Amino acid sequence: MKINAIALIAAVGSMAMTSGPVMPAQGGIRASITRGKQVYLEQCLACHQADASGVPNMNPPLIKTKYVLGDKVALVKIVLNGMHGEKIGDDDYTGVMAPHPDLTDQQIADVLTFVRNSFGNKASAVTPAQVKTIRATNKPPAQ
Amino acid sequence: MITRCLFGAAMFCIAGMPAAAQLKLPSGFKATVLTTDMQHARHIAVAPNGVIFVKLERLKNGKGIYRLEDTNGDGKPDKVTGFGDYVGTGMYLKGDYLYASSNTDVYRYRLDKNYNVLNPDKPEHIVRGLLDRGEHNSKSIVLDNDGNLYVNIGAYSNACQVSDRQKGSPGRMPCPILDSAGGIWEFKAGVPDQTYGDDHRYATGLRNVVGLDWNTATNTLFVMQHGRDQLSDLFPQYWDSKQSAVLPAECMYELHKGSNCGWPYIFYDQIQHKQIESPEYGGDGKKGPSRQYQDPVIAFPGHLAPDGLLFYTGNQFPAKYKNGAFIAFHGSWNRAPQPQEGYYVVFVPFSNGKPSGNWEVFANNFAGGPDKMQPGSAEHRPCGLAQGPDGSIYVTDDQRNGGTIWKISYHK
Numbered sequence: 001m002k003i004n005a006i007a008l009i010a011a012v013g014s015m016a017m018t019s020g021p022v023m024p025a026q027g028g029i030r031a032s033i034t035r036g037k038q039v040y041l042e043q044c045l046a047c048h049q050a051d052a053s054g055v056p057n058m059n060p061p062l063i064k065t066k067y068v069l070g071d072k073v074a075l076v077k078i079v080l081n082g083m084h085g086e087k088i089g090d091d092d093y094t095g096v097m098a099p100h101p102d103l104t105d106q107q108i109a110d111v112l113t114f115v116r117n118s119f120g121n122k123a124s125a126v127t128p129a130q131v132k133t134i135r136a137t138n139k140p141p142a143q
Numbered sequence: 144m145i146t147r148c149l150f151g152a153a154m155f156c157i158a159g160m161p162a163a164a165q166l167k168l169p170s171g172f173k174a175t176v177l178t179t180d181m182q183h184a185r186h187i188a189v190a191p192n193g194v195i196f197v198k199l200e201r202l203k204n205g206k207g208i209y210r211l212e213d214t215n216g217d218g219k220p221d222k223v224t225g226f227g228d229y230v231g232t233g234m235y236l237k238g239d240y241l242y243a244s245s246n247t248d249v250y251r252y253r254l255d256k257n258y259n260v261l262n263p264d265k266p267e268h269i270v271r272g273l274l275d276r277g278e279h280n281s282k283s284i285v286l287d288n289d290g291n292l293y294v295n296i297g298a299y300s301n302a303c304q305v306s307d308r309q310k311g312s313p314g315r316m317p318c319p320i321l322d323s324a325g326g327i328w329e330f331k332a333g334v335p336d337q338t339y340g341d342d343h344r345y346a347t348g349l350r351n352v353v354g355l356d357w358n359t360a361t362n363t364l365f366v367m368q369h370g371r372d373q374l375s376d377l378f379p380q381y382w383d384s385k386q387s388a389v390l391p392a393e394c395m396y397e398l399h400k401g402s403n404c405g406w407p408y409i410f411y412d413q414i415q416h417k418q419i420e421s422p423e424y425g426g427d428g429k430k431g432p433s434r435q436y437q438d439p440v441i442a443f444p445g446h447l448a449p450d451g452l453l454f455y456t457g458n459q460f461p462a463k464y465k466n467g468a469f470i471a472f473h474g475s476w477n478r479a480p481q482p483q484e485g486y487y488v489v490f491v492p493f494s495n496g497k498p499s500g501n502w503e504v505f506a507n508n509f510a511g512g513p514d515k516m517q518p519g520s521a522e523h524r525p526c527g528l529a530q531g532p533d534g535s536i537y538v539t540d541d542q543r544n545g546g547t548i549w550k551i552s553y554h555k
Contacts, residue, residue: 045479046376053519055476056543057200061519082309085277090201091543094277096301098309 029113029125036114039107044115047095052119058095060088063119072112072126076134079108081141099141105131165522166549167507171461174506175550177219177537181209182546184539186283186451186527188236190258193532195220196241197539197548198234200281207231208243210260211548218550226252226263232353233284233294234527237332242292244282246275249294251332270294272338274324278307279351285364287357292332293364297351298325302371302423303407310377314423318407321347325406327355327366327398346402348436353473354452354528360466361496364398365440367449367470371410372477374422381428388481390414392442393449395468395491405436413442441498447485448473451528451538454493459534460553467492469505471525471538476518486510486521488528488538506538506551523547 047059054061062068065088067075082099085092103111105128116123166174183201190196195211203209206225214222233244241252241260250266269292273282279297286292300307303318318325323339326347330337337343345364354367375387382390391410396402409418409432418436420426443449451471455464467490474486488506492499511522518524527539535552 041480046373046477049476049479049517049519051517051519053517055518056524058476058518094280096278096307098306098312102310 032110032113032125033117036110039111040114058093060093062115064121068115068121069123073134075112076131077138080138165508172551172553177548177550179547181548183541185232185541186234187529187537187539188234189529189531189537190236191532192258194258196234198231198243200230202230226260232281235284235286237286242284244284246280246282247273249284267335269335270330270337281353283353283355285355285357286332290332292330294328295352296324296328302421304423314407325349345400346398348404348406350406353450356452356454358454366396366398367452368394369448370445378422381422384481388478389444391445393447394439395441397440402437409436411439411442441491446475446477450526453528453530457530457534463492469528471528473524473526474518474521483516488525
């Protein structure tokens with residue numbers, strides 16, 4: 001019952017965002033978060049740390065920042081294209097985040113849904129359909 | 144305690160835990176907190192009269208260098224003045240001059256006999272136009288006794304891949320970064336407006352050096368390299384996360400003109416005691432390189448992040464410390480998901496210019512407890528080291544809310 005309620009909330013949130021499929025991800029948001037945690041452990045933890053607090057001056061935290069909680073298009077593009085040299089609040093971060101175009105739409109949706117609903121964050125799910133749409137028009141960074 | 148509260152940040156008073164008491168030191172040593180107001184302090188220099196100069200990597204009230212003087216003899220600085228409108232890391236005092244670096248340039252300031260800065264707004268511009276592409280951009284500096292200035296220019300890359308830190312991206316051959324970074328450059332300390340040039344590169348194949356010092360016993364330059372990251376992330380077929388947490392070694396090198404320490408083509412494995420070909424260049428974790436590069440004089444466990452190096456020439460500490468090396472290990476981040484390590488100052492005894500025993504932790508617990516051994520949660524992260532005229536040593540802390548400078552002395 002609880003799972004269904006969460007799935008419903010996520011589905012409603014998702015419906016408001018896109019005209020595509022209403023389900024956030026295969027198996028609902030809880031399953032997406034569970035899968036996303038595994039992606040986080042393999043792809044993100046080394047730099048952003050287990051508690052997502054990041055590394056001062058190098059790798060930004062993923063806790064309650066506008067990057068994580070805000071515009072999903074920008075967030076998906078950070079995963080696809082990587083990032084380098086950002087000022088967040090008063091802090092400069094000089095670390096290099098590699099692009100991750102090799103991750104599937106499902107993996108990107110799952111990991112971002114996990115991050116947006118962990119470490120004190122609370123935000124709507126990211127769906128594979130949204131990732132697919134963003135990827136289709138994304139311009140990869142110049143090498 | 145009241146004095147500390149007045150001078151220091153309020154949080155230390157509320158917490159009731161003086162930062163001095165926090166450090167764990169060998170018997171007979173005592174740490175004194177000189178200030179808790181120097182947030183983002185990088186390297187430090189102490190004048191023969193005890194005046195302290197510290198370089199900040201964030202401006203504090205618009206200034207990037209602070210001069211701290213104890214005018215009333217109570218052992219703590221009471222006269223604090225800022226100058227220099229740029230951030231950076233390098234701070235070194237030699238003779239009548241204070242040398243300071245931004246992330247692209249080196250300046251020097253003339254000092255009077257009381258180590259006041261004569262023209263704080265008009266330093267001589269010694270070196271300009273060094274590379275700053277964000278990653279590894281700090282420019283550490285040191286002088287020898289012959290008027291030469293040595294500057295680290297860190298490589299803006301982990302392992303010179305086509306796409307930095309991207310899984311599967313190959314290493315570039317030859318690595319084009321090495322023409323203008325990934326080494327130590329040598330300049331004349333008193334000549335203005337120098338920049339890159341054919342004769343200026345002193346040593347190459349060094350990924351990123353932050354801690355460095357001129358060893359007056361050997362009359363040579365010693366540096367601490369930050370070794371590469373992400374072996375198990377990028378090459379899980381060769382390393383698991385436990386191996387990757389301690390590899391590669393954080394290496395101390397003794398440099399000479401023309402030294403090549405092998406980055407990005409090799410790294411040093413302190414468990415196999417040999418140079419290993421980098422996986423981006425065809426290595427498999429076991430294979431040695433096709434050519435040998437310079438070996439380190441000491442190989443520490445991985446990712447500890449050596450940010451300060453000091454050869455001890457004082458007479459205050461017990462005899463075993465004479466001519467030995469202190470190293471400030473900023474503390475790891477790239478050991479995750481394994482536990483982090485570092486956040487301490489270590490000591491290595493030297494005899495006849497070479498390490499003469501095992502390294503040992505000298506000052507520990509900068510993080511403030513085992514639950515705070517994370518780069519984001521550590522209370523303090525040791526960075527710069529300097530020796531004072533009485534033979535005490537000074538340690539800076541560049542953590543965001545840290546800002547502490549300790550003086551560590553020995554009392555029989």
